[in-house]
Amino acid sequence: MSEKPATVREYDVTTPEVLADPTAWLHRVREESPVAWLPRFGGYLLTRHADVVSVLQDTRLDTANMMRAMEALTPEQREELTPLREAVTLWVGHTNPTDHRRFQLLLKKYFTPRMVDRLRPRVREITHDLLDAVAGKGSMEVIRDLAYPLPANVIAEMLGMPVADRERLQAWSRDVLIVFGQSGDLAALRRCQDSMMEFHDYLRGLAAQRRAEPREDVLSMFVAAQADGIVTEDEALANCVLLLFAGHETTANLIANGLVLLFQNPDVLAALRADPEQMPMAVEEMLRLDGPAGAIQRKVVEPVEVGGHLLPAGAHVFVSLAAANRDPAVFPDPDRFDVSRGRSRHMAFGTGTYYCLGASLARMEADECFRILLDRMPALRPAYDRPDFVPAPPVSHRLASLEVLF
Numbered sequence: 001m002s003e004k005p006a007t008v009r010e011y012d013v014t015t016p017e018v019l020a021d022p023t024a025w026l027h028r029v030r031e032e033s034p035v036a037w038l039p040r041f042g043g044y045l046l047t048r049h050a051d052v053v054s055v056l057q058d059t060r061l062d063t064a065n066m067m068r069a070m071e072a073l074t075p076e077q078r079e080e081l082t083p084l085r086e087a088v089t090l091w092v093g094h095t096n097p098t099d100h101r102r103f104q105l106l107l108k109k110y111f112t113p114r115m116v117d118r119l120r121p122r123v124r125e126i127t128h129d130l131l132d133a134v135a136g137k138g139s140m141e142v143i144r145d146l147a148y149p150l151p152a153n154v155i156a157e158m159l160g161m162p163v164a165d166r167e168r169l170q171a172w173s174r175d176v177l178i179v180f181g182q183s184g185d186l187a188a189l190r191r192c193q194d195s196m197m198e199f200h201d202y203l204r205g206l207a208a209q210r211r212a213e214p215r216e217d218v219l220s221m222f223v224a225a226q227a228d229g230i231v232t233e234d235e236a237l238a239n240c241v242l243l244l245f246a247g248h249e250t251t252a253n254l255i256a257n258g259l260v261l262l263f264q265n266p267d268v269l270a271a272l273r274a275d276p277e278q279m280p281m282a283v284e285e286m287l288r289l290d291g292p293a294g295a296i297q298r299k300v301v302e303p304v305e306v307g308g309h310l311l312p313a314g315a316h317v318f319v320s321l322a323a324a325n326r327d328p329a330v331f332p333d334p335d336r337f338d339v340s341r342g343r344s345r346h347m348a349f350g351t352g353t354y355y356c357l358g359a360s361l362a363r364m365e366a367d368e369c370f371r372i373l374l375d376r377m378p379a380l381r382p383a384y385d386r387p388d389f390v391p392a393p394p395v396s397h398r399l400a401s402l403e404v405l406f
């Protein structure tokens, strides 16, 4: 935990006000104290677009060692979780800068615009299949029936996982989620470690098959890179897990949150039905207004000045992408869903060295998904009074469920 700084105003993020309306609270904090302190999480909170950009592009802060969930544990408990910690430190984005460049170079060869184009028809097919499965029912739970399985199927195919294993993959992925959390829940961390190790064993078996018979998937690419001495086996396994996880948890939330936004903005929904070509811009607004990554984290490596405050080495920083994306200094009338903004400077995928590798893929999946959904379900409407948001610490939310009628 970082020390509380004397000069920075502190805020309690567990009050009913924050939980009821994180957006309004973030607006208030941005005005009152754009560099704030969260005692509950022992870290700074940044809410201004300019500060968020400058920090994410500053090499004096890094992403490494994000396993804060472990800080509250005893040395023995941490020791027990060594395999988990070691695996996570191999994830691209959690490594040192040299390893990071090496992974990025490798993965960027695969995550190309060509790959996204090639996957587009498959994304359409999967979306149709998922909607076919519920078509006769007149209702669905969007997260379970569409938002989650669509990107999960896409990323599993990209990685080269057999269809029959999808359920297991989803269960492992859910357990791994805790790595990004703030709570030192030992039972959940143990489950996370067990799932991660089971997942690695499973991948080892699959990698052996790809070694014998390479295909055009990420696993085959890792197998080849391992043979060329570019990555180790542990690095390959760890990064397959990361991709599986990063490839669908986030995109699932984009689809779910995006649909809630459309219900909240019936004029936008009607305009998109009339002219689906506006969909890519609508997806940009969904990303800006309620992007899946509410806040990302950094550790200060060398002291750095942000918004007139000196952040000391070792300090923990929560970079609120949600607050930056509604900063009126950059986005006039920031709370309005406005498809005419153009490709705005939103931070939903981060910026700088760690900019999201799957941004084009996620955009394409959401674009196709919403086009098909609106086209096939002209009577689509919410079956809830209030969206079922649950808090996602420190200051964010996610949908637990999303019931609709059509």
Ligand code: HEM
Residues within 6 Å of the ligand: 063, 092, 093, 094, 104, 155, 243, 246, 247, 248, 250, 251, 254, 291, 292, 293, 296, 297, 347, 348, 349, 350, 351, 353, 354, 355, 356, 357, 358, 359, 361, 362
């Ligand atoms: C709407 C969907 C998505 C959102 C909002 C999102 C958000 C982000 C953000 C904010 C970062 C930067 C993290 C940081 O700076 O600490 C990031 C990095 C990353 N994302 Fe995504 N992501 C999404 C989808 C995807 C998909 C589909 C994939 C892969 C298939 C992916 C793979 C990655 C990877 C590998 C990184 C690390 C990049 C690096 O360190 O160089 N993401 N993502």
